Amino acid sequence: MTLLQENSPIKTSDMLIGALLRVPAEAIHRRIIHELNAAGFQELSLPHMALFRFPGPDGVRPSVLAERAGMSKQAMNRLLGSLEDLGYLVRSDAPDEGRARIVRFTKRGHAAWAKALEVLREIEREWRAELGPKDFSQLKELLFRVWESPLIR
Amino acid sequence: MTLLQENSPIKTSDMLIGALLRVPAEAIHRRIIHELNAAGFQELSLPHMALFRFPGPDGVRPSVLAERAGMSKQAMNRLLGSLEDLGYLVRSDAPDEGRARIVRFTKRGHAAWAKALEVLREIEREWRAELGPKDFSQLKELLFRVWESPLIR
DNA sequence: TAAATAAGGTAAACATAGTTTACTCGGAGT
DNA sequence: ACTCCGAGTAAACTATGTTTACCTTATTTA
Numbered sequence: 487m488t489l490l491q492e493n494s495p496i497k498t499s500d501m502l503i504g505a506l507l508r509v510p511a512e513a514i515h516r517r518i519i520h521e522l523n524a525a526g527f528q529e530l531s532l533p534h535m536a537l538f539r540f541p542g543p544d545g546v547r548p549s550v551l552a553e554r555a556g557m558s559k560q561a562m563n564r565l566l567g568s569l570e571d572l573g574y575l576v577r578s579d580a581p582d583e584g585r586a587r588i589v590r591f592t593k594r595g596h597a598a599w600a601k602a603l604e605v606l607r608e609i610e611r612e613w614r615a616e617l618g619p620k621d622f623s624q625l626k627e628l629l630f631r632v633w634e635s636p637l638i639r
Numbered sequence: 640m641t642l643l644q645e646n647s648p649i650k651t652s653d654m655l656i657g658a659l660l661r662v663p664a665e666a667i668h669r670r671i672i673h674e675l676n677a678a679g680f681q682e683l684s685l686p687h688m689a690l691f692r693f694p695g696p697d698g699v700r701p702s703v704l705a706e707r708a709g710m711s712k713q714a715m716n717r718l719l720g721s722l723e724d725l726g727y728l729v730r731s732d733a734p735d736e737g738r739a740r741i742v743r744f745t746k747r748g749h750a751a752w753a754k755a756l757e758v759l760r761e762i763e764r765e766w767r768a769e770l771g772p773k774d775f776s777q778l779k780e781l782l783f784r785v786w787e788s789p790l791i792r
Numbered sequence: 793t794a795a796a797t798a799a800g801g802t803a804a805a806c807a808t809a810g811t812t813t814a815c816t817c818g819g820a821g822t
Numbered sequence: 823a824c825t826c827c828g829a830g831t832a833a834a835c836t837a838t839g840t841t842t843a844c845c846t847t848a849t850t851t852a
Contacts, residue, residue, distance in 0.1 A: 498783040502759045503766065504671070505693035506782035507664035513791040514657045533809065540658035549829060561810050563831065577830095584818045585829050606655045613656065616788050617781065625781040628774060629659035630651040635769050638666040686838065702800060714839050716802065730801095737847040738800050 514609060521605045527598045529572045533565060538602050543589045548577065551589065574598060667762060674758045680751045682725050686718060691755050696742045701730065704742065727751060 515535065522530050522538075530538070536555040537543045543551050552562035566589060569575050574595035580586040591599060614622040632638060668688065675683050675691075683691070689708040690696045696704050705715035719742060722728050727748035733739040744752060767775040785791060 498779055501779070501783060501786065502693065502756070503763055503779060503782075504664070504667045504759050506779060506786060507660055507667065508692070510782070510785050510791045511657070511660035511664045514660065518657070539661070540655065547829080557809095558811060559830070560812085560832080564809075583829090584820095585816090586818095587830075603655070606657050610656055613785070613790055616790055617784060621781060621784075624777065625785075626651055626654070626656060626659060628770065628778040628781070629656075629663070630654060631770060631774075632663050632766070632778075633654065633659060637766055637769055638663045684837095700800080711840060712801070713803080713841085717838080736800085737849095738845090739847095740801075 514606075517609065518602055518605050522598060522601055525601050527594075527601065530574075530598065534569060536562075536565060537569065538599065542599060543575065544591045544595075544599070546589055547580070547586055548589060569595075667759075670762065671755055671758050675751060675754055678754050680747075680754065683727075683751065687722060689715075689718060690722065691752065695752060696728065697744045697748075697752070699742055700733070700739055701742060722748070 518538075519530065519532060519535065536557065537551065548562055548566055549559050551566075552559045555562060566575065566577060570577060573592055575589055575591050577587045577589055580588045610622075613625075617625065671691075672683065672685060672688065689710065690704065701715055701719055702712050704719075705712045708715060719728065719730060723730060726745055728742055728744050730740045730742055733741045763775075766778075770778065
């Protein structure tokens with residue numbers, strides 16, 4: 487029932503797609519938090535990453551963000567409250583729609599978002615250098631096909 | 640500062656590697672939990688997945704599992720305690736090494752582990768059907784090269 | 793040999809972060 | 823005017839993780 491033999495090297499066929507995706511995804515996640523912290527955005531921790539992820543919270547309503555993050559409106563609201571206290575964003579009234587509000591980055595929020603993108607681009611450069619430009623493009627292309635497919639619904 | 644243009648379709652180049660890895664990885668994660676629950680392993684929830692992941696906890700020491708999962712020994716110990724109460728595993732004394740213990744799946748634990756692997760293999764079949772066998776193999780091969788590289792340390 | 797040290801494991805207090813339950817506010821439909 | 827609905831909010835509760843502290847056993851060392 488164990489998955490690996492003793493003393494034999496790991497092969498591609500031993501690895502299932504779950505671990506192959508999860509491990510690098512988590513590594514990227516940790517690195518982004520680490521570099522944001524190091525760049526002066528000390529307060530940002532793991533739960534905040536529910537917001538600092540594609541396609542970002544700027545201009546979006548809290549309930550939509552809750553939906554995207556897969557959490558309750560209340561939990562999202564507390565996250566937003568904490569980030570508002572920390573000066574990363576504001577929740578302003580939406581002019582037209584009833585009681586609706588809209589999340590807007592402050593200057594500091596934009597700076598943090600820009601830093602996160604910068605780290606991600608740096609990571610892409612490193613991967614491209616390691617795999618070679620052609621294979622890296624191929625990897626992104628394949629993952630994009632997964633993205634567009636019904637596989638991940 | 641926004642990442643996307645209005646009213647234009649998303650292209651590969653818009654997507655950064657972080658989201659391309661994270662979204663499918665999370666989808667797989669959710670599905671495994673869901674199908675384990677449906678298969679009679681109702682009690683298993685998200686935090687338990689820190690153990691139900693490659694290469695599995697069977698035969699491993701608690702402190703190693705804590706290290707792998709990136710959490711404290713105490714937190715891991717509580718997880719193990721909860722799974723022990725639920726009948727998925729036992730912590731037996733290791734015969735030689737001092738106070739060391741070893742985690743062992745019970746029959747139920749083995750069954751859950753086998754089910755998780757089965758779901759994963761089903762997911763792989765679906766992806767292979769969607770992408771085609773050649774491209775799917777290519778995807779795994781590229782991810783494996785990332786796995787072996789220093790990129791994810 | 794005896795004492796100090798290190799490593800694995802455990803326990804309790806605490807902090808964090810999420811869900812559940814319940815409420816308010818504003819707009820739309822009747 | 824009355825009801826209903828959706829968005830947002832608040833408070834109580836729950837879970838899950840960290841911090842702090844301690845026990846046990848083996849190894850090192852004076």
